[in-house]
Ligand SMILES: Nc1ncnc2c1ncn2[C@@H]1O[C@H](COP(=O)(O)OP(=O)(O)O)[C@@H](O)[C@H]1O
């Protein structure tokens with residue numbers, strides 16, 4: 001049995017009367033890259049802050065690297081690389097001095113690892129912290145999370161503010177961490193950002209996990225946009241009955257729709273007519289993500 005890097009049971013957080021988390025159950029196996037996805041306000045940062053012992057839950061339990069929340073705080077913290085969602089970096093000190101200071105807090109870091117990270121992210125270590133742009137501050141955040149080669153990385157919206165080239169570098173860092181057997185738990189409100197690297201995707205909505213799925217399966221189950229042109233007009237009735245079709249539009253010899261799941265029935269119906277062209281676009285996980293919400297809403301009502 002694989003052990004769990006993170007486990008929560010019925011985790012709850014109320015901010016006064018406001019909802020933070022409601023009965024959140026989460027299992028992150030060791031060595032996995034877990035994408036924690038949900039829209040703004042869903043409870044991602046709340047979950048992460050609880051796991052880091054920065055705030056206390058109002059209910060439920062959690063373990064991080066085998067320790068209950070609050071147990072051996074300093075030791076656990078050293079095994080974690082944490083990138084906060086809102087990173088506040090101020091002061092006149094140089095980037096390298098801040099990193100050296102943080103490195104000491106973590107019990108010392110390998111200088112070569114740190115330098116290599118700064119190089120790859122193109123971070124100027126001689127710049128003063130208070131002169132850095134938002135994107136450069138985010139780079140400092142990423143370097144300090146990775147530099148002590150922690151067993152567990154907890155990254156709250158890590159790619160926000162990074163330009164696309166550096167997003168790519170960041171994803172490489174995540175892949176390397178995964179290859180080295182580390183666990184990465186990263187949140188995002190943009191599915192496509194984690195879709196490339198995550199093995200497991202958990203969707204949080206309004207303080208609850210609504211779906212946890214293998215990222216590959218999610219890919220298969222997701223929506224495809226289909227566009228077919230026939231040599232002659234086709235009857236709409238033949239297409240409406242096909243399971244898994246949404247937003248069907250039949251106009252003369254043109255059919256377009258969104259398809260969820262197997263294309264089998266659609267292909268069999270379409271094959272009865274002479275076809276000119278068939279276009280099936282890559283599944284848009286962004287939309288799949290929203291179709292889960294619709295399903296969750298239907299189940300709830
Ligand atoms: N310090 C706080 N005081 C009151 N409400 C809060 C506080 N922090 C978060 N919340 C509320 O908790 C919910 C979840 O927030 P958060 O965990 O920050 O979501 P996410 O990170 O997914 O965007 C939101 O409705 C938010 O308004």
Ligand SMILES: [Mg+2]
Nearest residue numbers: 044045046085
């Ligand atoms: Mg957040």
